[in-house]
Structures are given as structure tokens and as C-alpha cells.
Amino acid sequence: MKRSKKVLALAVIFLLVSTMFLGACSNDTADDTKEPQTDENSEGTGDELAEAEVDIFQFKVEIAEKLQEAAREFEAENPNVKVNIETVGGGDDYGAALRAKFQSGQEPDIYNVGGPQDVEDWMSKLEDLSDEPWVDQALDGVLSGVTVEDKVYALPFAIEGxxxxxxxxxxxxxxxxxxxxxxxxxxxxxxxxxxxxxxxxxxxxxxxxxxxxxxxxxxxxxxxxxxxxxxxxxxxxxxxxxxxxxxxxxxxxxxxxxxxxxxxxxxxxxxxxxxxxxxxxxxxxxxxxxxxxxxxxxxxxxxxxxxxxxxxxxxxxxxxxxxxxxxxxxxxxxxVGVPMYWTVNKNSEDADKAASKAFLNWLYTSEKGKEYVVNEFFFIPPLKGYDNLEPKDSLGQAVKRYAEAGKTTPWVxxxxxxxxxxxxxxxxxxxxxxxxxxxxxxxxxxxxxxxxxx
Known part of the structure; x- marks a missing residue:
């Protein structure tokens, strides 16, 4: 499933970093076709989702504790949903652990892929996320590595340097x-x-x-x-x-x-x-x-x-x-690039898939979720709509400085x-x-x- 070289233009990292901080956070961009999700329409009300249990298998040890806290917030707003999180990373091989997880029959509902090679390897397990509300809010270039035949299969974690x-x-x-x-x-x-x-x-x-x-x-x-x-x-x-x-x-x-x-x-x-x-x-x-x-x-x-x-x-x-x-x-x-992506298991039960998508959408587009992304995870967000949430930590500010100066190279x-x-x-x-x-x-x-x- 090799991609055409024509697709390469979408992946040029310069586009990503040059728009990331220089006006890309505006919600009035001409090519947007969907309005950004607001606190009112992106947070659960407690009766929107059917009873479900979402199992997350993720790699980023640095956010493990805060991600658990975010999940509890989501559950409070969506009492029909239980979110379980397992973290494997740091010194452990996440890719090997993920393969073992699937082979054991304990397939997670949300898991991580790393880009075009992982997309090819996991295609039979990837849910098409093209219609999710966050897709049209993605910064230029961040979805190119997880887009195949115009279908988007994953949500970027963050921009990192x-x-x-x-x-x-x-x-x-x-x-x-x-x-x-x-x-x-x-x-x-x-x-x-x-x-x-x-x-x-x-x-x-x-x-x-x-x-x-x-x-x-x-x-x-x-x-x-x-x-x-x-x-x-x-x-x-x-x-x-x-x-x-x-x-x-x-x-x-x-x-x-x-x-x-x-x-x-x-x-x-x-x-x-x-x-x-x-x-x-x-x-x-x-x-x-x-x-x-x-x-x-x-x-x-x-x-x-x-x-x-x-x-x-x-x-x-x-x-x-x-x-x-x-x-x-x-x-x-x-x-500078995207460290990893969130994706949803296409073979999960329908209710679990719906709750998985809702959780990811809440995490990246609701006001509470965005606070976690920027101020608790210390992520540089990969989406528009974070105008008032600039990185406050010294290293996030450093990455921003390099990006604004155009002094970046891609993650290949x-x-x-x-x-x-x-x-x-x-x-x-x-x-x-x-x-x-x-x-x-x-x-x-x-x-x-x-x-x-x-």
C-alpha cells in the first residue's frame, strides 16, 4: 500500500510548523467546513451515550496519571461510560506490547499508531475517523501520515520537538x-x-x-x-x-x-x-x-x-x-513532528466505538479537555481552536520559538x-x-x- 509521491506534498513538515503558530489557531480559516466544537456541544450530558466500556492502551508514560484524571472527568459527564487506561512505554517496546495485546484476544478500543508504516501494518484494525469533528480542525500536514485514499484513520497526539x-x-x-x-x-x-x-x-x-x-x-x-x-x-x-x-x-x-x-x-x-x-x-x-x-x-x-x-x-x-x-x-x-496518533479499533462493539470516539473528541475539543491537553499533559496541540492556551512550560516555548523561526526538520x-x-x-x-x-x-x-x- 505504497502511497503516491503526490501525497508527499501534504506531508511537508514546513507547512506544519509554519502554520502551527503563525495564525493557524484562528477559527475563521476560509477552508474550514465545520465549526469547532464548543464546550456546550462537545461535552457529554450523561444521556447521549449508550452503556459502554472503553479500554485504552497507550504509550505515553509522561501523561499516564493526568490522562486517568481526564478520563474520570469524562465519566462524570457520561455516567454510562467506563474508561480503562493501560500505559506501556518509557523503556518498554510499545509496538511489541500492542501486538501481544491483540494476539491475546484482549483488543483495546483505543490504541496508538505511529505514522504511515504503522497505518499499513494495522489497517485491518483501523476505524475510519474521517467524519469526526476534530478532523477539519487539524493543523496543516499533521494528518498526512495517517490518511489513505482521502480517509483519516487517526488523531494526532500533539506537536513535539x-x-x-x-x-x-x-x-x-x-x-x-x-x-x-x-x-x-x-x-x-x-x-x-x-x-x-x-x-x-x-x-x-x-x-x-x-x-x-x-x-x-x-x-x-x-x-x-x-x-x-x-x-x-x-x-x-x-x-x-x-x-x-x-x-x-x-x-x-x-x-x-x-x-x-x-x-x-x-x-x-x-x-x-x-x-x-x-x-x-x-x-x-x-x-x-x-x-x-x-x-x-x-x-x-x-x-x-x-x-x-x-x-x-x-x-x-x-x-x-x-x-x-x-x-x-x-x-x-x-x-518537530507528531509523536504518535490515537486510533479506534474498527472491530470493537458499536457502543464502545461510539464512546471511544466521543472520549477523543471531548479530550481535544471541549474546554475541559483542552485544559488537560495544554496545561496538564504539556502538549502543543495539533488542532486549531486553542487560541487562549499557549504553552507555558519552558520546553514548549522553546519548540514554539524554533517553529516560528522556521528552524525545524521533519520526523521521518x-x-x-x-x-x-x-x-x-x-x-x-x-x-x-x-x-x-x-x-x-x-x-x-x-x-x-x-x-x-x-
Whole structure:
């Protein structure tokens, strides 16, 4: 079910980010054919839905608690409906867990897909959501990866951006001006300068736990095999649809990717024993790393804000985002895209499907739901109609700043062959750190796996 290259124009990420903040939130757009749902007509009244039970299987651990709270609000307005939520993510493989869930016969009513490759893999289970009220409120480009033959099969979670999240105070106290970091060369120089100050003990009084510049979680192959690789491969492919259509991967910027990976490893606590990076997980990097000011920079996205804020509000407010530059390519930008999509199981009971659709519509278009999306989940909304709900957290504001400046690159990893990023490339990176393969072998092995898995 390969898509025509003509569809690619719909997926150009520039359209997404250029309209996201520059007027796209207006409800008076000429091409809208439906009015946005208001608080009055999108929240349940208690007698609109038949008795139903909605089972949600979702991946985003950062919102698990607040999503439960939102579900209780929805139930209060729709007492005939029970909403159950199971979260599998973080260090676990959501895709594998989802397949196991379906194979067990315990099929969820609402679950997550990641873009064009997932849409192909799950097509037999996807409900057509084209007539849902939120569809015409979607920002330009966010539905292209989940649209097939003019039918929309999923609702985007959010707009997210990632890069090198850093502690502004540490850089300021080290006398390093981040305004000078515009490409790989200037980033490398800043990292070396900060490393020398850490090792000399110059920052010890203010940051007694600070031990290294970076923490790189090689155990999390979604970080390495998906997000890190995307920085290089988004220079090779124009969109997730482009990578989805590709039978081969050239690694045109393989040297730049190596430099970026080596930089994070060489200035981590395990610079002299890189195999130990393979045991570093998300919690070590985020909760026990940047949140405690044990490291100054991590590769992550705006989704970490809530978790860091729960640990230390002061540290959370110090965070900002630096680019992840690939030398010789677009070096002053961050990847911005849709992390995952909500979809409905087409094989669920009719009452459960109706309640599932109502819940998603309530969550993203009602006033109460929108408050959760922006102020509790810390999401940058993928829909229009959020005029008065600007991101308040430091990382959401950083993503907005890059988007407004047009300094973004697309997320193309959603079009990788199923499992390739995590199970092939991510594992090869672990072998590289363990000294089991050379970089050249990593590239050739990963290229062969792409062709095989495609």
C-alpha cells in the first residue's frame, strides 16, 4: 500500500510548523467546513451515550496519571461510560506490547499508531475517523501520515520537538554563551569548554552533583535508533512518507551521525567504558540526570518537562533546547513532528466505538479537555481552536520559538521499516559502544536490514 509521491506534498513538515503558530489557531480559516466544537456541544450530558466500556492502551508514560484524571472527568459527564487506561512505554517496546495485546484476544478500543508504516501494518484494525469533528480542525500536514485514499484513520497526539535539552544556568555559570552555538563545530567547542570546567571543579560549589556534560541512554533504542538517526536521515528523506517509500537507505550523512553519537558518548560519565552506556535508561538520563543537575545536556524532547517539574520545579524552569547539528547539513534546527496518533479499533462493539470516539473528541475539543491537553499533559496541540492556551512550560516555548523561526526538520522515522529503528539500528549502536562492530559495519548491517525489513 505504497502511497503516491503526490501525497508527499501534504506531508511537508514546513507547512506544519509554519502554520502551527503563525495564525493557524484562528477559527475563521476560509477552508474550514465545520465549526469547532464548543464546550456546550462537545461535552457529554450523561444521556447521549449508550452503556459502554472503553479500554485504552497507550504509550505515553509522561501523561499516564493526568490522562486517568481526564478520563474520570469524562465519566462524570457520561455516567454510562467506563474508561480503562493501560500505559506501556518509557523503556518498554510499545509496538511489541500492542501486538501481544491483540494476539491475546484482549483488543483495546483505543490504541496508538505511529505514522504511515504503522497505518499499513494495522489497517485491518483501523476505524475510519474521517467524519469526526476534530478532523477539519487539524493543523496543516499533521494528518498526512495517517490518511489513505482521502480517509483519516487517526488523531494526532500533539506537536513535539526534540534536540539537546540543556540547563541554561550551568552554561551561564560556566561563562558559555549559547547564542554562539549555531552548528556542530560551535557545539563541540562549547562541550569541550564545559567539560574542562567540570573536571577542574570550577562549578562544584553551585552544582555538587554535576559530573559530565551528557547522559546518553543507549538502552533506549527509541532514543538512539529513532530520534538520533532521524537527525541525519531527515536530511536524506523529505518526510515520513518519503522514508516509507524508500527501498534503501544511503546514510548520506553517516559521518555526521557518527560525530553526534560519539560526542554524547565521549563527554558522558562513561567516556572510558562506553559499553556501560547500554545500561543507561530514560530514568537514569532524565530523572537521575538532568533533573538532579548531574549532567548539563541530554538528547530528549519537550515531553520531559512534566517529569522534571515533578522532581524540581526550579530545574525545569532552567531548561531550554539546543539544535542537534549534523555537520554539513541543516545545523541550526530541531526535529518537530507528531509523536504518535490515537486510533479506534474498527472491530470493537458499536457502543464502545461510539464512546471511544466521543472520549477523543471531548479530550481535544471541549474546554475541559483542552485544559488537560495544554496545561496538564504539556502538549502543543495539533488542532486549531486553542487560541487562549499557549504553552507555558519552558520546553514548549522553546519548540514554539524554533517553529516560528522556521528552524525545524521533519520526523521521518515514522516511515522506517517496522522495527528497523529500534531492533536493527538501535541494537547496532549498542554493539558499536560495546566494541563488537565498527562504524562502517554498523552502517552496512543497518542498510542490509532496511532492505530486508522493507
Amino acid at each position: 526534540y534536540g539537546f535539552i540543556y540547563n541554561k544556568a550551568i552554561f551561564e555559570d560556566a561563562g558559555i554563551d549559547v547564542a554562539d552555538i549555531k552548528d556542530y563545530s560551535s557545539l563541540e567547542s562549547a562541550v569541550k569548554e564545559l567539560d574542562s570546567k567540570i573536571k577542574a571543579g570550577d562549578l562544584e560549589d553551585d552544582y555538587p552533583l554535576l559530573e559530565a556534560v551528557f547522559s546518553y541512554p543507549a538502552k533506549e533504542t527509541w532514543v538512539t535508533g529513532l530520534h538520533t538517526s532521524n537527525v541525519a536521515l531527515s536530511q536524506e528523506f523529505d518526510s515520513s512518507l518519503d522514508s516509507f517509500d524508500a527501498d534503501k537507505v544511503a546514510f548520506e550523512h553517516g559521518d555526521g551521525l557518527k560525530a553526534l553519537i560519539d560526542l554524547q558518548a565521549d563527554y558522558s560519565p562513561y567516556a572510558d567504558s562506553k559499553a556501560k552506556l547500554n545500561a543507561v535508561d530514560y530514568a537514569t538520563q532524565v530523572d537521575e540526570g538532568i533533573a538532579l543537575e548531574r549532567v548539563a545536556i541530554i538528547q530528549q524532547g519537550n515531553w520531559i518537562y512534566g517529569g522534571v517539574n515533578d522532581i524540581d520545579e526550579n530545574v525545569a524552569q532552567k531548561l531550554d533546547i539546543l539544535p542537534m547539528p549534523i555537520a554539513g547539513a541543516k545545523e541550526d534546527s530541531i526535529p 522515522f515514522m516511515g522506517y521499516p517496522t522495527g528497523w529503528g529500534m531492533d536493527a539500528l538501535g541494537v547496532e549502536i549498542q554493539k558499536y559502544f560495546a566494541g563488537e562492530v565498527t562504524w562502517e559495519e554498523l552502517i552496512s548491517n543497518s542498510q542490509a536490514k532496511w532492505e530486508e525489513m522493507r
